Amino acid sequence: xxxxxxxxxxxxxxxxxxxxxxxxxxxxxxxxxxxxxxxxxxxxxxxxxxxxxxxxxxxxxxxxxxxxxxxxxxxxxxxxxxxxxxxxxxxxxxxxxxxxxxxxxxxxxxxxxxxxxxxxxxxxxxxxxxxxxxxxxxxxxxxxxxxxxxxxxxxxxxxxxxxxxxxxxxxxxxxxxxxxxxxxxxxxxxxxxxxxxxxxxxxxxxxxxxxxxxxxxxxxxxxxxxxxxxxxxxxxxxxxxxxxxxxxxxxxxxxxxxxxxxxxxxxxxxxxxxxxxxxxxxxxxxxxxxxxxxxxxxxxxxxxxxxxxxxxxxxxxxxxxxxxxxxxxxxxxxxxxxxxxxxxxxxxxxxxxxxxxxxxxxxxxxxxxxxxxxxxxxxxxxxxxxxxxxxxxxxxxxxxxxxxxxxxxxxxxxxxxxxxxxxxxxxxxxxxxxxxxxx
Amino acid sequence: xxxxxxxxxxxxxxxxxxxxxxxxxxxxxxxxxxxxxxxxxxxxxxxxxxxxxxxxxxxxxxxxxxxxxxxxxxxxxxxxxxxxxxxxxxxxxxxxxxxxxxxxxxxxxxxxxxxxxxxxxxxxxxxxxxxxxxxxxxxxxxxxxxxxxxxxxxxxxxxxxxxxxxxxxxxxxxxxxxxxxxxxxxxxxxxxxxxxxxxxxxxxxxxxxxxxxxxxxxxxxxxxxxxxxxxxxxxxxxxxxxxxxxxxxxxxxxxxxxxxxxxxxxxxxxxxxxxxxxxxxxxxxxxxxxxxxxxxxxxxxxxxxxxxxxxxxxxxxxxxxxxxxxxxxxxxxxx
Numbered sequence: 136x137x138x139x140x141x142x143x144x145x146x147x148x149x150x151x152x153x154x155x156x157x158x159x160x161x162x163x164x165x166x167x168x169x170x171x172x173x174x175x176x177x178x179x180x181x182x183x184x185x186x187x188x189x190x191x192x193x194x195x196x197x198x199x200x201x202x203x204x205x206x207x208x209x210x211x212x213x214x215x216x217x218x219x220x221x222x223x224x225x226x227x228x229x230x231x232x233x234x235x236x237x238x239x240x241x242x243x244x245x246x247x248x249x250x251x252x253x254x255x256x257x258x259x260x261x262x263x264x265x266x267x268x269x270x271x272x273x274x275x276x277x278x279x280x281x282x283x284x285x286x287x288x289x290x291x292x293x294x295x296x297x298x299x300x301x302x303x304x305x306x307x308x309x310x311x312x313x314x315x316x317x318x319x320x321x322x323x324x325x326x327x328x329x330x331x332x333x334x335x336x337x338x339x340x341x342x343x344x345x346x347x348x349x350x351x352x353x354x355x356x357x358x359x360x361x362x363x364x365x366x367x368x369x370x371x372x373x374x375x376x377x378x379x380x381x382x383x384x385x386x387x388x389x390x391x392x393x394x395x396x397x398x399x400x401x402x403x404x405x406x407x408x409x410x411x412x413x414x415x416x417x418x419x420x421x422x423x424x425x426x427x428x429x430x431x432x433x434x435x436x437x438x439x440x441x442x443x444x445x446x447x448x449x450x451x452x453x454x455x456x457x458x459x460x461x462x463x464x465x466x467x468x469x470x471x472x473x474x475x476x477x478x479x480x481x482x483x484x485x486x487x488x489x490x491x492x493x494x495x496x497x498x499x500x501x502x503x504x505x506x507x508x509x510x511x512x513x514x515x516x517x518x519x520x521x522x523x524x525x526x527x528x529x530x531x532x533x534x535x536x537x538x539x540x541x542x543x544x545x546x547x548x549x550x551x552x553x554x555x556x557x558x559x560x561x562x563x564x565x566x567x568x569x570x571x572x573x574x
Numbered sequence: 575x576x577x578x579x580x581x582x583x584x585x586x587x588x589x590x591x592x593x594x595x596x597x598x599x600x601x602x603x604x605x606x607x608x609x610x611x612x613x614x615x616x617x618x619x620x621x622x623x624x625x626x627x628x629x630x631x632x633x634x635x636x637x638x639x640x641x642x643x644x645x646x647x648x649x650x651x652x653x654x655x656x657x658x659x660x661x662x663x664x665x666x667x668x669x670x671x672x673x674x675x676x677x678x679x680x681x682x683x684x685x686x687x688x689x690x691x692x693x694x695x696x697x698x699x700x701x702x703x704x705x706x707x708x709x710x711x712x713x714x715x716x717x718x719x720x721x722x723x724x725x726x727x728x729x730x731x732x733x734x735x736x737x738x739x740x741x742x743x744x745x746x747x748x749x750x751x752x753x754x755x756x757x758x759x760x761x762x763x764x765x766x767x768x769x770x771x772x773x774x775x776x777x778x779x780x781x782x783x784x785x786x787x788x789x790x791x792x793x794x795x796x797x798x799x800x801x802x803x804x805x806x807x808x809x810x811x812x813x814x815x816x817x818x819x820x821x822x823x824x825x826x827x828x829x830x831x832x833x834x835x836x837x838x839x840x841x842x843x844x845x846x847x848x849x850x851x852x853x854x855x856x857x858x859x860x861x862x863x864x865x866x867x868x869x870x871x872x873x874x875x876x877x878x879x880x881x882x883x884x885x886x887x888x889x890x891x892x893x894x895x896x897x898x899x900x901x902x903x904x905x906x907x908x909x
Contacts, residue, residue: 144901149584303584379902392902464577475578491583499585500577504643505688507590510849519900523849541900549582556588557688563580 141370142380145517170445171482179205194245212423212443214242224481226474247418267415273405285397298339299376302469312346316353322413433462433492449479461494512551522551526564534571594647600785612662623669624653655695658775663713672698740875765829786838798854799842806862831876853892
């Protein structure tokens with residue numbers, strides 16, 4: 136029995152609610168008639184379109200390039216015709232510029248074949264990762280090639296693949312680890328080669344024993360005298376998959392405030408990103424598809440779907456038989472950190488890992504009351520902050536003074552609001568504070 | 575129409591109401607037992623106290639234009655605790671005044687639930703002690719021995735009043751105390767079960783500790799304050815006994831007065847105690863030390879009420895000093 140690792144401070148245990156989809160094989164959703172590809176899918180400046188309306192595009196063709204700063208190119212998920220360059224619904228930004236493609240269903244899907252990536256140099260591998268538009272698809276959308284080029288003054292010695300998937304409901308990474316374990320592990324080998332390091336840990340929460348088994352076998356098969364890949368089972372505790380918490384759980388190292396993991400010699404990638412890097416490098420296939428979990432009591436047929444980036448939520452709903460009358464809230468992302476949306480007219484991006492259709496009995500909409508100073512939020516906060524104080528300052532009209540409670544260290548995991556017996560919207564207070572507080 | 579709100583979209587099943595009503599449930603057994611110790615008037619006093627607290631809370635919230643939240647159970651707790659800390663022989667009208675003091679001034683004029691500096695029930699007790707000093711220090715009843723719960727009804731208080739163990743110990747010394755309450759296992763058993771003169775809800779150490787343990791099990795309270803309060807009272811009482819250093823009886827000290835009720839149900843009141851665990855330990859030691867200081871050197875035989883009231887305003891000070899350990903404070907230091 137391997138001892139289970141975890142982060143020491145804070146955390147909560149929300150019900151996993153993964154039973155609806157954890158045993159469902161990833162299903163390829165038929166390509167919809169139209170896709171809306173949002174130009175800003177990653178952290179950094181959005182892409183500039185390289186196509187114009189009425190242009191014909193091939194599957195995998197570049198349709199957007201980054202002209203300045205951080206970023207990666209954007210690819211056409213299907214063969215078709217550019218319909219418009221316009222605006223689309225967006226879960227966080229309400230609306231965002233996008234490219235609409237009319238699908239040409241006559242064209243057969245693109246075929247990709249294996250290349251001998253072992254012969255490529257570090258620089259060539261990095262160029263492939265960048266060229267394929269790879270970003271951290273676990274959620275943050277940070278361009279992967281940047282993570283793979285750590286600053287020379289911070290030597291990296293450890294790669295961690297994040298397979299914690301600590302958000303309730305979501306089973307996309309779980310299914311990827313079961314069905315694509317070999318590809319994920321080969322992606323890890325690519326990353327190890329790019330970074331020039333030998334050691335990779337794969338952190339998986341212990342509520343996915345089948346994934347742990349599959350990944351352990353794949354990791355053992357891929358481990359050589361040169362490279363060691365080790366699966367590390369983790370305690371089931373939210374937010375185990377948070378980058379800083381995961382690094383501390385596995386290596387015991389603490390990433391300082393505002394620093395990147397490379398500051399402590401670690402690079403973290405999501406298991407699904409490793410799969411995308413496998414696709415990009417081994418198959419030379421750009422990132423334009425996404426495995427996501429569609430779950431909750433509000434959808435007729437919960438599923439794990441492989442969809443094209445740009446597929447609208449309304450198309451997914453139609454494919455899965457519609458919503459149920461109990462539907463009360465639609466969340467893009469997990470129930471702890473995801474964004475509630477008011478429309479189905481929103482396209483999926485590279486970072487959308489789930490769409491949840493939640494019934495009234497799955498959510499809590501009790502109105503909040505005054506803080507009773509129980510201090511549970513202090514116990515739950517994995518960052519050692521004081522959510523109650525931040526909230527009280529915001530309520531008292533002094534958001535600018537919340538820096539003292541570490542408001543900028545908050546990554547909005549939601550543990551505080553999850554435990555709050557007064558149902559206070561602490562994450563909302565934190566976001567308000569961040570807008571006004573001085574760094 | 576679909577709902578939208580900021581994450582998280584799922585929440586734990588806990589709520590303020592659940593916490594408060596659980597505490598109420600934990601206070602019911604000592605109340606029921608008090609009927610058999612001091613007679614039916616403990617129930618009458620408690621009922622009047624709870625009813626007045628709830629009514630006063632509703633009226634105050636209406637008058638202040640706030641949402642009426644009497645359903646959350648907090649006024650019920652205040653009502654029960656006011657009754658629990660006053661003598662069983664007082665007029666049932668006393669807690670009505672206490673309720674006005676606790677709820678109007680002690681709670682809602684300071685901002686309502688969560689914003690009161692002082693424990694409302696203890697504020698009410700201090701107020702009643704100042705305004706009705708004779709009743710509040712003399713209306714003690716001897717425990718019933720035959721379950722004749724109606725026997726004290728209608729009897730003039732002067733005819734039956736007795737003194738509390740701590741008062742006997744303070745004013746008449748250990749000899750008189752032993753004469754009146756006995757020694758050894760018998761004494762401890764009576765005190766632990768609740769058969770001794772005292773405030774309505776404070777006497778049964780057994781039921782108070784059981785209620786406290788249940789709250790601990792539910793995760794509603796933590797050990798920090800109860801344990802520090804109790805050990806400090808025990809240790810200091812042992813050190814500064816009446817017969818010289820280290821001659822005190824720590825067990826008796828803990829079982830006397832309102833030590834256990836205060837430690838499990840009042841000193842650790844969420845609103846008025848500190849939230850940081852280090853602050854809580856210091857706060858608990860402070861409550862315990864002040865309690866013993868008042869018992870030994872003060873004008874009153876029991877001191878936990880004032881000890882808690884004196885420590886209450888220090889809570890924010892302690893919390894301002896002891897901060898949680900930040901995972902990764904920003905370099906250069908946050909302001």
